[in-house]
Structures are given as structure tokens and as C-alpha cells.
Amino acid sequence: xxxxxxxxxxxxxxxxxxxxxxNLEVPEGTTLVLFGSSGAGKTVLLRCIAGAIEPDNGRILIxxxxxxxxxxxxxxIGMAFQNFALFPHMSAFDNIATPLTARTxxxxxxxxxxxxxxxxxxxxxxxxxxxxxxxxxQKQRTALARALVSEPKVLLLDDPLRNVDxxxxxxxxxxxxxxLADRGATVIYVTQDYKEAMALGDRxxxxxAGRITQIGTPEDIYRRPANIDIAKLFGDxxxxxxxxxxxxDASGVFATLSDQRIPLxxxxxxxxxxxxxxxxxxxxLSFAESSKAVPVTVEAETPFNEKTVTLVTTLRKREILLSRxxxxxxxxxxxxxxxxxxxxxxLFDRASGNRIDPKSTASAEEAAA
Numbered sequence: 001x002x003x004x005x006x007x008x009x010x011x012x013x014x015x016x017x018x019x020x021x022x023n024l025e026v027p028e029g030t031t032l033v034l035f036g037s038s039g040a041g042k043t044v045l046l047r048c049i050a051g052a053i054e055p056d057n058g059r060i061l062i063x064x065x066x067x068x069x070x071x072x073x074x075x076x077i078g079m080a081f082q083n084f085a086l087f088p089h090m091s092a093f094d095n096i097a098t099p100l101t102a103r104t105x106x107x108x109x110x111x112x113x114x115x116x117x118x119x120x121x122x123x124x125x126x127x128x129x130x131x132x133x134x135x136x137x138q139k140q141r142t143a144l145a146r147a148l149v150s151e152p153k154v155l156l157l158d159d160p161l162r163n164v165d166x167x168x169x170x171x172x173x174x175x176x177x178x179x180l181a182d183r184g185a186t187v188i189y190v191t192q193d194y195k196e197a198m199a200l201g202d203r204x205x206x207x208x209a210g211r212i213t214q215i216g217t218p219e220d221i222y223r224r225p226a227n228i229d230i231a232k233l234f235g236d237x238x239x240x241x242x243x244x245x246x247x248x249d250a251s252g253v254f255a256t257l258s259d260q261r262i263p264l265x266x267x268x269x270x271x272x273x274x275x276x277x278x279x280x281x282x283x284x285l286s287f288a289e290s291s292k293a294v295p296v297t298v299e300a301e302t303p304f305n306e307k308t309v310t311l312v313t314t315l316r317k318r319e320i321l322l323s324r325x326x327x328x329x330x331x332x333x334x335x336x337x338x339x340x341x342x343x344x345x346x347l348f349d350r351a352s353g354n355r356i357d358p359k360s361t362a363s364a365e366e367a368a369a
Contacts, residue, residue, distance in 0.1 A: 002063055002153035002186040003028045004049065009058035011044055018044045019055070020210040028063075031180055031187040033201030035194070035233070041210045042190045043082060046156045049188070050079050062154060078152035080160045082190075084139045086131040092118075092142045093127040099150040117145045120179065122168065136163040148179070155185045161196065173199045194234045198222065206230055224346070228353040231279050231346065237309050237321045240280040243350065248272045258315040260294045262340060267358025268347060275350040282309065282323035284344020287330045293337035296320065301332050312338060 009022040018041045026032045034042050047053040049060055051072030060068045067075055078099070086095050093114055094101075100110045118124040121141040131139055140163040147155060161169045177200055180187050191197050197204050198218040206214045206221065214226035225231035231239045244255040246268055253264040255278055262278070296312035299319075303326060310322045310330065322338065324330060347356045 003061075004154065004186055004188065005059075005061040005064075006045075006049070007059040007061070009045070009048060009055050009060065011041075011048060011053065011055050018210050019048070022058070022210075022212060024205060024212060024215075026186055026188060028186050029181075029184050030202040031177070031189055031200060033197040033204045034188055034190045034207055035192070035197045035201075035204050036207035037192065037233075040207045042207055043158055045207070046079065046158050046188060046190060049154075050077050050156055051075050075154075076152055077154045077156060078147040078150060078185075079156040080140075080144045080147040080158060082158040082160075082162065084131070084143045086139060086142060086146075088131050091128050091130055092123065092134065092138070095131070095142055096127075096145045096149050098146060099152075103150070113149050114145075117149045120148075120175065121145050121172075137165055137168070140164055141168075148183075151183050151185070153185055155180070155187045157187065157189045159190050159192065161191075161193075169196075176200060194236075198234070206233070223343075224355060224357075225279075226355055228277060228279070228348050231348075231355075235281060237282050237323060239346075240282065240285075240320045241348075242278045242280065242318060242320075244276050244278045245274065246272050246276060246347075257318075258295045260292070262294070262345075263342065264345070264347065265342075265358035268356065270359065271347070271349075271356060276356065277348040277350050277353075279346035279348060280320070280340060281344040281346075282321045284341040285320065285322040286324065286339050286341070287322070288337050288339035290337065290339065293339045296336055296338045298331050298333050298336050312336065 004026040006022050006024040009019055011019040022045065034045065036042055044053060048055045051070065059066055096114050096118065097110050100113060115124065118127055121144060123138055123141045123145065126134055126138050134142065140160060144160045147157065161172055173196060189200055201218055203215060203217055204221050205212050208229065214221060214230055221230065222234050225234065228241065242257065246253055246255055246264055248269060252266050253268045253272060255262045255264055296314055298310060298312050300311045302309045306326055307323050308326055312320050312322060314320065348354060349356055
């Protein structure tokens with residue numbers, strides 16, 4: 001059993017609380033991505049689980065057993081540190097082999113294991129080199145190989161692809177999920193790259209200022225972010241955020257944009273007349289000919305490899321970004337109209353910044369009565 005459970009985990013450095021009562025469970029054999037901005041406490045959390053840092057309060061359970069006071073070397077955890085932590089006097093091969101030599105395995109078994117993981121990470125040609133002769137990307141992959149080579153049941157990866165080149169990073173995003181699933185490891189993977197988080201995680205935990213603000217599947221986090229801050233962290237281009245005040249008439253609940261009616265879920269009846277923020281994902285917006293679409297002015301267009309991003313303004317000069325697949329025909333200047341896919345619209349409370357969930361139709365009707 002390798003389920004990871006954290007109970008009220010707290011860590012302070014002098015007067016600064018870095019981890020503030022973290023409660024978290026990572027089911028056996030799954031990959032949880034720990035996502036957050038720099039300084040959120042992600043690395044400190046990993047080091048507490050690994051035993052490199054002692055928490056001030058709380059418990060760390062692995063497979064149901066309390067490991068809070070167990071020495072690091074007895075936890076059976078593999079970890080790849082962000083700062084590499086390679087032994088400078090050892091070759092890349094010997095660094096990778098460290099967990100295996102500590103178990104006094106036969107040389108042939110060690111050779112086979114190191115060769116296999118080094119081929120996967122494309123560093124077999126530098127195994128004889130010492131760290132000072134390696135690039136940062138090679139050092140990062142060597143540290144990752146060392147974490148993987150002994151096939152630990154618990155694996156902690158601290159932004160292991162940060163220093164690798166773009167091509168290898170893309171390849172590893174495809175390879176790592178399969179590799180980790182094949183080995184059945186329970187993984188906590190730290191990253192600041194939302195694309196990496198979406199690609200690698202069975203679930204994502206968003207950590208900000210020492211607290212977990214949302215846990216969910218990648219789709220949950222993207223489609224139903226807990227608050228505006230999380231919504232802005234996921235997506236490129238970023239989500240459009242527009243101040244609105246929901247209204248209601250005989251046809252239902254709506255907001256207005258460029259004097260055009262934007263239908264909203266009737267479950268938002270409770271928030272009619274309240275200050276809200278309407279979040280619109282750029283890919284949920286498209287150009288349309290319909291007279292019911294929102295009138296806008298096309299200001300600029302930026303092509304990317306796989307998509308084209310267009311900046312438009314509303315009648316009241318509010319800026320909005322649209323994203324469409326590259327090569328899709330669309331106006332590049334002048335007046336146009338914009339359609340909105342309601343599945344890409346998210347309503348937030350302006351005061352708190354929290355997402356507003358529409359109530360069921362029955363509840364909404366009761367509130368309006």
C-alpha cells in the first residue's frame with residue numbers, strides 16, 4: 001500500500017507559515033500534480049513528505065502507517081529535486097545507481113536498470129560524465145533517472161522537466177504518464193506549468209500561500225475553477241474577465257455585452273442585481289454572422305503555430321481575446337460579431353472572487369417566487 005495521506009500538516013520558518021494545515025490524500029497508484037506559483041510552499045511540502053524537513057504539526061501517512069518521525073532513508077521514497085542534488089565526484093551512472101548500490105544489488109542488475117532508465121531519458125551517452133560536464137537539462141534528467149531507477153512505490157518529483165529543452169519536455173509529457181502508470185507508483189509531481197499539470201495529473205491540487213485552494217481532475221480545474229485566481233492560472237491565452245450584473249426577465253437570466261443579451265443559467269437567479277464577473281475562455285468565443293451575436297471591433301491578430309489569437313473590443317472598449325485553430329478564416333480588422341459558447345462561460349462573485357455554481361432549476365424558481 002502506497003497511499004499518501006497528509007493530516008493538518010503545518011510548517012513555519014520563524015514567523016512565516018509556509019504550510020498552513022495541509023490535508024491531502026493521494027490514492028495508491030495515482031499521480032497528483034501539485035501546482036502553484038513560486039513561493040507557494042510546493043517544494044517544502046515534498047521535503048516534509050520525504051523526511052528532509054520536519055513539520056511543526058500534523059502527520060504524514062504512507063499506506064496507512066505513520067511516517068512522520070521515520071528517518072528519510074527508511075521511507076522508501078524516490079525524489080528528484082529541483083536543484084539536482086547530484087554527487088559532484090560521481091559519474092552520471094554512479095549518481096543514478098545510488099539507490100541500487102545502497103541495496104547491494106548485483107552489478108549486472110544495476111547495469112540493466114541504469115541502462116533502461118537512461119535510454120528512456122536520452123542520457124545514455126553521458127553516463128560516464130561527472131555533473132560539472134553536464135548541461136542543466138542533462139543534470140535534471142540524471143536526477144530524474146535516479147528517482148525512477150529503483151522503481152519506488154512513492155515518487156516525489158519537484159519540477160523535473162523545468163531545465164530540459166522544449167522538444168524533450170513535450171516528449172516526456174507523453175512518456176511519463178505511461179511510465180508512472182506501468183510502475184504503479186503513487187506520485188506527487190510539482191510544476192508551475194499548467195500544460196504540464198493538465199497533461200500529467202490524474203488530479204491537480206492548487207497550492208497558494210501554503211494552503212490548498214482546489215483539488216480536482218484537470219477538466220474540473222479548467223472548467224470549474226474555484227476562484228478567479230485559479231481561472232487565470234490555467235489557459236493560454238488567459239481567461240477573459242468582464243464585470244457584469246445579471247438580470248432577469250420573462251425569458252430568463254442574462255447579462256449584457258455590447259448591449260447584446262448573453263443568456264445565463266436560470267440557476268443564477270439568486271445573483272440577479274449583484275456585482276459579478278463573467279469569465280469567458282478564449283476558445284469558447286468565435287466570429288459569427290448572426291444578428292444575435294455580440295458586436296465587436298477587431299483590433300489585432302496574432303498567429304501562433306497551432307492557433308490564432310484575436311484581440312477585439314466591445315462597444316464600451318472592453319478588451320476580449322478569442323482563440324481559434326490556425327488557418328480558420330475570420331475577420332482581421334474592422335467590425336465583426338462574436339458568438340459565445342455557454343459551456344465556456346463561468347460566473348464569479350466580484351467581492352470574494354469565488355466561482356458561483358448555478359442552483360438547480362427548482363431551487364432557482366423558489367428563489368424567484
